Amino acid sequence: MGVIQTVENASSLDGDIDFAQAPKRDLLRQKLSGPRITEFQVVIRQSALNGIHTHGDSSPAAEICGVLVGDVYQDATSAFLQIEHIIKGEAATRSAGQVTFTAETWQHIQEIMDRDYSDLRIVGWYHTHPGHGIFLSEMDIFLHESFFGLPWQTALVYDPRTGDEGFFSSESGHARRMPHLIEANEPATAKLSHAGLPVGELETAPIVAPRRAAVPLMRTRKRHRTASLGRLLLAIIGLFLFAALGVIIGLAIRTQDLHLPDWVLRMSRP
Ligand SMILES: [Zn+2]
Known part of the structure; x- marks a missing residue:
């Protein structure tokens, strides 16, 4: 793993973002999937989430991964992390079901960042847990803290079998689930969307259309x-x-x- 570096290393951010200095951006309340709370919150655009669903659903057995692209902003409520785009982790290798970011993956990501998103940052990463639920494993926490260890960076885990997903932050080996909102900038493509619901409501969420193996x-x-x-x-x-x-x-x-x-x-x- 020695040669792997994060794109953030080259950025001027040292991790201690002064949230009060974050650029101001107003979120349209009626476009959000839930209430803004007075806490650092993740806001993901539906288009980016659709991209993750499509990527994850294309590999129902093996884990896939990629990075989340956006920036930290603030509105009248608090600072928030806005995820606007994703970059698929091409050439990411898997060993024993665990995704990892290779030097080639980082090179590919860096090229796309420079070409398309030079005004944005890598704000985290996503990967799938096909059929084994929403959490960060010890290896995930290690990977997160090694490559995405800045306090405002986030890890999204998506289970393509159940359609569930969750965001996490991690500090000193301890993962913490983060509240998140979806910004509706396009219709959701996921047929079975539990996205954005509080954790307690996941089990009782209405099934819109049978798509996953678990439903039949x-x-x-x-x-x-x-x-x-x-x-x-x-x-x-x-x-x-x-x-x-x-x-x-x-x-x-x-x-x-x-x-x-x-x-x-x-x-x-x-
Ligand atoms: Zn994992």
Whole structure:
């Protein structure tokens, strides 16, 4: 890993951004997915998030990664991090399911930064956890603090199987989930979007359209449960009918004994 360097090394930022000096930018409240809170908040444009979803969904088994491009701004509420673009981590190699940024990846990223986003900064990175949830592993924390360790830089984790995502910051080996907002600058392409919901609401978020493997699996399980319940009910009804039939036959025999016609009685006597 020795030759790897962050693009931020070349920037004038030393990490201690004076938020009070950050450029002012007003966010359109009606375009945001939630309320602005008095805390350093991540604001990601829907177009950038769509790019991450598309990149992540293209690789449903193996992890992919890239960097987040934007800057730190302030509005009347507080300073915020605005993510405007992404750069896919081309040539990023994987080992044992873990993404890593190689020297070639950084070179590619640097070229695009110089060419397209020379007025912006690398504000963090994203990677996927296909099917294993939203968190930063120990290796992720190491990678984050090595390459994106400035206090305002963020790590986005996206799970292409569930559609969940979350932003994190990390300090001294401890990851912390950060609140985030989505700025609607274009329609969301994700069919199943849990994005921007508070963590507690993730489980109850309405399913817009079945897309992920987890959805049909859950439905199958539910159908199985209903089927076995129906079978149990049928068995109980069957048992009840069987018992009732026994009682009816018994009663019929007794009744018949009492009301057998005379000719039958006569015939049955020797
Ligand atoms: Zn990870």
